[in-house]
Amino acid sequence: MVTIYDLAKKTGFSSTTVSKALNNYTDVSEKTKKKIIEAAAEMGYLPNAHAQSLSTKKSWTIGVMFAEDNEVGMKHPFFNAIIESFRKFVEREGYDLIFASRNLRKRDTSYLEHFLYRAVDGIVVICSDPHDPQVQEMVNSHVPIVVIDMTKQNCSVVYSDNIEGGRLAVNYLHSLGHTKIAHISGDPDIDAGAQRIKGFEKGMKEVNLPIRDEYVVNGGFFSIEEGRIAMNKLLDLKEMPTAVFVSGDHMAIGAMEAIKAKGLRIPEDISIIGYDDIDMAAYVSPKLTTVKQDTDLIGASAGQLLINQMNEKKKMKTTEIIPVELIVRESCTSIN
Template sequence: MVTIYDIAKKTGYSVTTVSKALNNYADVSQKAKKAILEAVEEMGYLPNSHARTLTTKKSWTIGVIFIESLGIGMKHPFFNAVIESFRKNVEVLGYDLLFASRMINNQQKSYLEQFKYRGVDGVVVVCSRFNDEQVKELMDSSIPTVVIDLHSKESAVVNSDNFAGSYKAVEYLYSLGHRSIAHIAGHATTFAGQERRNGFLTSTKTMGLDVPDDYIVNGDYFSREGGYNAMKKLLSLQNPPTAVFAAADNLAIGAIDAIREAGYQVPDDFSIIGFDDIELAQFINPPLTTVRQDTTLIGKESADLLIKQINSQQKIAESVVVPIELVVRESCKPLVQEESSNSIS
């Protein structure tokens, strides 16, 4: 059985340095950490969990919570990709993930009670909703916590630059000649929904575009059905838009369904942009132009923030905003200026 002493002997580093590298301490150089982790992988080192718990006074377990209004949890493509990246970054350090259940001995408990009972070292929360009491309770507790897809000045949080992504989307449509641009918005109770709506409003104002009130339609909680229903409302207008920026790819895909059902085509009749760049976005017809969230980096930054708190045994209030990228595919096309005022008859 491979031991920590074998890793030290192979790499030439002290047992103390190897231990610190495995626990992601900041005073180990990247060169040393890389060599040690490569040796761990090569030699198949697996620490004894019971001995490690007694030695380090840690459970080596991280709690995971999904709080989102569609109720699909891990099936959500964005959340799934983020947590997969998070898992890879903490797994190499020896941590296991515990997905929350609020039942303890057949009694319903809060997430905070659940994680105290399980003795987790920290908690990662994927949550887009403001003012969720369960999340606030965790953020106010002594348990190291990082929240993904939310903004706070009182806790460790990681989110995409939703505002900038929306701005880029509208800017791109404007560059194609579109002047009648609508927005299918995410729910106002979500951080992403608010930020993407704000980005849309700021960009259209900056570009001098007129946005009628009925050009901003609620897409509910970023669902395909929400996008479908919102697009039907836009199609019913006397002067519908020539382009639509949807606050999520699922909303955009639903909008495309409604457009086709009405006998029109994308992008010939309407240009559509989404947000997220879920895997399906590149495979639909036409492939969807969208704003890509860097789920790999979101997961890594979240893991780094949480491990930093666990190792220092101190909660921190730090915000990381991850850059976005506009991915141009085939769901938008240039529009000559005089066509932008045409209406559907």
């Protein structure tokens, strides 16, 4: 397969210039475009998508790079809801989605190279690892891009107000009389995990409660099993917490299973608050009190940010922080 890197080598231009020329960007001279397009035709590079983009200046496609550490993939209810909301928004504007395959890594092809080859107009990234070199390659490219669920990237980003979510959870538990409040966190190397830890700390400071080291447990990558393991660590303490703020609903469900396995009751013995408000939260027993992330607004906001960039044919750096909401159900109770 002929790549933009092959074209760059043949023409003497950078891969960025080659990509811009093929996508008809205005900051590349007509002379340079002509040389690159002729070389591309000679080498048999141009697929139909590129041929279309050269005439219409758009391919009407968006690349989707989606990865999370538990490899649940599209079955994960939170990410699935965001992608579905994003898809509905951009499809109304006439765009189709192209999902990058995990097999690209095995074929020694980067996600960026794949998306450039497919002549996408923009890229959306949903990935739990902000340090992934492939993510950073896309973030630092010239291609219009929006990143969901990460902070402080060199591009447009959309994420929930995770600090406020953590604060809301702690304040609610304190309003019920709890002072022994623990936190099962997401991995602090993940932006969402780190931000919710900050929210927990902020909430505890606001209500003048000390944070006990043994009451903060790293729950890892937000899975049910990791929530169960983390909760068992809290249950093994000499002085157990009376309430736990859990950084994800899947982890909260695992924590609830661990509590029940010990013969304890929710919320009579331990109150639990989750995070996300996945559909399952309203059907577990007891129904889970949680911090709701507005997946519809996250997906639509990401779609609008990306379309704005694609229409302008330039990358922009905009931050959209989406409000969260506490959903009170049955898993918390007041304490005497």
